[in-house]
Amino acid sequence: MSSKFSGDEDTRSVTSRKSHLSHISTPTSSAGESGSAATRQDHISPTVGKREQANVVRARCLVAFILLLASAGVATAANLLVKQQERNEFENKFAGYATQLVTVSRARANQFFDALNSFASSIGAQAAAEHDLLNTSWPFYTIPEWSVQAQMFAQLTGIENPVINMSPLVREDEKDAWNSYAAKHNPIWYQESVENEGYTEHTAQELVQLTVPFIHFYDPENGLQPTPVSRPGEVFPTYQVYPIGLFPGVPIMVTNLDGRLASPQTEEIYQITKVTLRPTLGFSTDPNTKLPASQIMQPIFMGADTRSKDREMVAVIVVRLPWMDYFKNVLAEGQDGIRVVIESSCPKLPDDVTLHERKQNLTESDRYIVTYQVDGPNAVFLGEGDFHDPEYDDLVDSGILVDLHIDQSQLPEGSCVPVLTLRVYPSAEMEDSLKTNNDTIYTVVVLVIFAFTTLVFLLYDFFVGRRQRTVMNRVVQQDRIVSDVFPSAIRDRLYENQAKQMMKGNDVEGDDGPLGLDENFYDRSDTTASAPLADLFPSVTVVFADLVGFTAWSSAREPHQVFILLETVYGAFDRLAYRHSVFKVETVGDCYVSAVGLPEPTDDHAVVACRFARECLKKMKDVTLKLEVALGPDTSELDLRTGIH
Numbered sequence: 089m090s091s092k093f094s095g096d097e098d099t100r101s102v103t104s105r106k107s108h109l110s111h112i113s114t115p116t117s118s119a120g121e122s123g124s125a126a127t128r129q130d131h132i133s134p135t136v137g138k139r140e141q142a143n144v145v146r147a148r149c150l151v152a153f154i155l156l157l158a159s160a161g162v163a164t165a166a167n168l169l170v171k172q173q174e175r176n177e178f179e180n181k182f183a184g185y186a187t188q189l190v191t192v193s194r195a196r197a198n199q200f201f202d203a204l205n206s207f208a209s210s211i212g213a214q215a216a217a218e219h220d221l222l223n224t225s226w227p228f229y230t231i232p233e234w235s236v237q238a239q240m241f242a243q244l245t246g247i248e249n250p251v252i253n254m255s256p257l258v259r260e261d262e263k264d265a266w267n268s269y270a271a272k273h274n275p276i277w278y279q280e281s282v283e284n285e286g287y288t289e290h291t292a293q294e295l296v297q298l299t300v301p302f303i304h305f306y307d308p309e310n311g312l313q314p315t316p317v318s319r320p321g322e323v324f325p326t327y328q329v330y331p332i333g334l335f336p337g338v339p340i341m342v343t344n345l346d347g348r349l350a351s352p353q354t355e356e357i358y359q360i361t362k363v364t365l366r367p368t369l370g371f372s373t374d375p376n377t378k379l380p381a382s383q384i385m386q387p388i389f390m391g392a393d394t395r396s397k398d399r400e401m402v403a404v405i406v407v408r409l410p411w412m413d414y415f416k417n418v419l420a421e422g423q424d425g426i427r428v429v430i431e432s433s434c435p436k437l438p439d440d441v442t443l444h445e446r447k448q449n450l451t452e453s454d455r456y457i458v459t460y461q462v463d464g465p466n467a468v469f470l471g472e473g474d475f476h477d478p479e480y481d482d483l484v485d486s487g488i489l490v491d492l493h494i495d496q497s498q499l500p501e502g503s504c505v506p507v508l509t510l511r512v513y514p515s516a517e518m519e520d521s522l523k524t525n526n527d528t529i530y531t532v533v534v535l536v537i538f539a540f541t542t543l544v545f546l547l548y549d550f551f552v553g554r555r556q557r558t559v560m561n562r563v564v565q566q567d568r569i570v571s572d573v574f575p576s577a578i579r580d581r582l583y584e585n586q587a588k589q590m591m592k593g594n595d596v597e598g599d600d601g602p603l604g605l606d607e608n609f610y611d612r613s614d615t616t617a618s619a620p621l622a623d624l625f626p627s628v629t630v631v632f633a634d635l636v637g638f639t640a641w642s643s644a645r646e647p648h649q650v651f652i653l654l655e656t657v658y659g660a661f662d663r664l665a666y667r668h669s670v671f672k673v674e675t676v677g678d679c680y681v682s683a684v685g686l687p688e689p690t691d692d693h694a695v696v697a698c699r700f701a702r703e704c705l706k707k708m709k710d711v712t713l714k715l716e717v718a719l720g721p722d723t724s725e726l727d728l729r730t731g732i733h
Contacts, residue, residue, distance in 0.1 A: 144556070148549060155545065159538030163531045170527040178514070178522045179483060185423055186485035186512040189462065192418045193510060197490050200245040200409070201367060207241045208388045208405055211254070215402075216391040226390065226402035227256030228269045231328055235281040238330035248416070251335075251408040254388075255324040255347050257401065258303065263323070267302045270327065270344060274299055281332035289333060298334070299341040306345075317346045324348065324358065324404055336376050347406065354383065358404070359500050361385045365401060366494060371432040371456055371506045374408060379469050380430070380458040382409045382490075382508075415460055415467040424463040425518025427476045429511040430489065432456040434504035436472070456506075461515070476513035486511040575671065575687040581621055628685035629697035631670070632731040633661065633704050635678035641726055642678075649719050653726075654678070656715060660707045668700045680704075694732075701730040 215229050231237065231254060242250045258266045279292035290298070300314045303325045307315040317323055326345045335342060348355050353370045360368045367386045374381040388403040389396075415428055436456030459475040461468045476484075489510040499505065570579050635657070642650045654675075661680050665672050669690065673681040684700070685693035708728040716724045 144553075151545065152542070155538060155542050159535060159542075162538070163534045166530040166534050167527045170530050174523060174526070178519050181522065182426075182483060182514040182518065183485065185419060185426055186483075186514075189415065189418055189426060189428065189512050190485055190487045190510055193414050193489060194487055196246055196414050200247075201490075201492075203241055203244045204367065204384065204386045204405065204407065207237070208386045210237070211403075211405075212389050212391055215388075227258045227262060227266060229256065229403075230273045230277055233280070233284070234277055234328045235284040235330055235332065239285075242330075246413070246417075247409065248413045249410070250330070252330040253326050253342070253347075253406040254328040254403060255326050255406060256403040257322050257324050259322050260320055263303055263317070266325070267344075270325075271301050274343060277328055278332065281330070285330075285332055287332050295332070295341055298339070299343045301344070303344050303346050314340070326406075347404075354406075356500075356503055357383060357385045360494070360503055360505060361387055361404060362401065363500065364494055364498055365389075365399065367492060368494070368505055369409075369490065369492065371430075371434065371508065372436070373472075374410065377410065379410055379412060380472075382411065383407075384409055411458075412460055412467045412469055415462050417465045419462060419464050421464040424521060425515040426462040427470075427513040427515050428460040428462055428467075429474050429476055429513065430458050430460075431474075431509045431511065432506040433509070434506040476511070477516060480513045480515070484511055484513055577687045578621055585621075623687070625686040625689070627689065627693060628683055629693045630673075630733045631682045631684070631697050631701050631704075632733070633680040633682075633701070634729045634731075635708075636727040636729050637725060638678035641722060645719065653715060653719060653723070657708065657711050660711055661704055664700060664703050664707060668696055668703075670696065670700045697732050701732060704728060704730060 211231055214231070215224070215226065218224050218229070234254070238250075238252045241252070256266075275292055275296050278295050281287065282290075282292050282295075303317045303323055304314040305317055307313060323346045326342045326347060329342060334340070348358055353372055357368045357370050365387055367384060369382045369384040371380070371382050373379065384407045386405040386407070387401040388405060389399040390402050391399075411430060419426070432455055434456065456472070457474050458472050459470040461470055487510050489508040491507045492505060494505045496505070567579075570582070574582060642653075645653075658675055658680060661682075662672060664670070665682055668684075669688075670682050670684050671686055673683055675681070682700070684690055684697045690696060705728050708726075712724045712726050
């Protein structure tokens with residue numbers, strides 16, 4: 089048997105070391121052992137593991153919350169920033185468009201009135217020259233090359249479809265002579281205009297046949313039939329017209345139509361022009377096109393001097409100006425969605441309102457307002473009223489479109505010369521056309537970045553958590569081992585001493601374990617490392633238990649059978665020791681050494697020791713009987729010898 093064991097001392101040494109670990113290595117540990125192990129593990133888990141794990145969980149939740157909050161904040165900030173940039177770009181572009189519209193429209197209006205004044209002065213100068221040469225005088229004067237001059241004026245002002253009339257002032261005593269003069273000269277300038285304008289719908293002779301041969305008006309009481317003007321006073325019949333031809337909805341030429349009786353508004357404009365001797369305009373809806381337009385009347389004076397105090401108005405030029413034409417071809421393609429509002433300083437009254445009724449109803453609360461939309465080079469009439477979006481009130485660009493600077497005190501009572509104000513607004517269509525999806529792109533990019541960051545954090549946390557669990561398992565295992573070797577009080581003091589040495593920087597070089605215990609932790613031969621842990625217990629009872637006949641029995645058994653016997657017997661003794669609060673000191677071979685009264689003092693330590701020894705004797709009999717079948721018939725002959733000191 090000596091080949092299996094190196095004497096009893098080797099057997100005792102192996103058994104002693106194994107017996108220290110018996111209650112955690114054996115698969116048949118009892119509930120008492122499990123409770124003991126759980127108690128020892130709780131030394132690590134609550135004080136180290138659970139508290140630190142809770143801190144880790146709180147830190148993880150805090151970091152996740154901060155990442156979520158930061159991602160939401162940065163994404164929102166990026167979205168708002170991009171939207172604000174787009175808004176700034178929209179406002180800047182609109183400011184450029186609006187400035188261009190206001191500037192060009194005002195320049196065109198000024199150019200129009202300058203050209204109109206020059207046109208009238210030119211006609212007056214021509215008439216004066218021919219009067220000296222041919223002894224002709226107003227109203228019996230026909231403007232030579234009328235259609236050519238009118239067309240040049242229209243091109244100069246930029247009007248696409250102008251309606252231009254020249255009407256001489258005819259006194260009451262000149263009406264019959266005028267009828268004869270017009271009948272004689274109408275075919276001449278008709279033919280000239282038809283040829284110059286390329287008019288093909290009617291011949292000049294046909295137009296003559298469609299002309300009323302006397303000064304007339306359309307009498308509602310006579311079924312709107314052409315009726316000779318019989319009222320006293322001067323008249324200004326329509327004479328030369330551009331463009332030549334019939335007006336929409338009118339079956340005859342407008343030649344010889346008395347302008348004073350054409351509409352109350354025309355009469356009012358005439359009266360203002362006659363008093364001020366200055367150009368005058370009205371602002372209303374064109375009955376033919378149903379679009380807002382200004383009827384502008386420019387006086388023609390005898391001679392070229394238009395500033396003389398003694399100047400005499402002999403004729404007028406009447407121009408129907410559709411303001412929509414002034415907003416065309418100002419902006420380029422793609423510059424869409426601009427709202428243009430024209431507001432008149434005069435109220436909007438129907439054309440059939442008489443001058444007396446206008447005087448009675450003239451107020452400031454019902455001004456005539458119209459709205460257009462400009463889309464690049466095109467303009468569209470939206471209707472009467474202000475149709476801009478109030479959301480863009482702060483972006484308005486405005487200016488005076490037309491102001492003839494007429495002294496209102498010179499006007500007949502109840503009359504009004506409008507000052508036209510231009511207001512330009514953006515629209516939702518314009519803002520939408522300039523919007524991009526950059527805000528969404530930037531928001532998604534920010535969220536993706538934070539999502540990636542969060543994923544990296546979670547992966548890092550996963551690997552760190554796995555490492556921490558591995559470290560914790562090693563800590564728990566090491567704590568179990570230390571708890572098996574040393575009592576809890578000694579174990580705790582060892583930990584405290586080791587911690588103090590680590591704080592002082594006195595660690596011995598080596599491979600530190602998870603608890604900061606180096607490889608020499610169990611080697612207490614180095615007495616310089618720390619003071620020895622030694623306590624005095626004056627009242628202690630020591631119990632010795634020795635297996636009788638073990639040497640002979642073990643010499644006839646295989647090593648694993650010896651291990652089974654010692655493991656089973658000492659495991660049973662360990663459970664009894666745990667039940668009676670007996671401290672297991674060591675096992676040396678077949679000797680089991682325990683003590684009562686340490687490390688926790690016990691008043692009845694001797695009584696407890698006796699009870700423990702008695703139960704060990706009984707347990708020895710039960711165990712050997714159970715192992716007799718597996719370990720041989722002489723196993724039950726083993727006995728236990730106990731000693732109490």
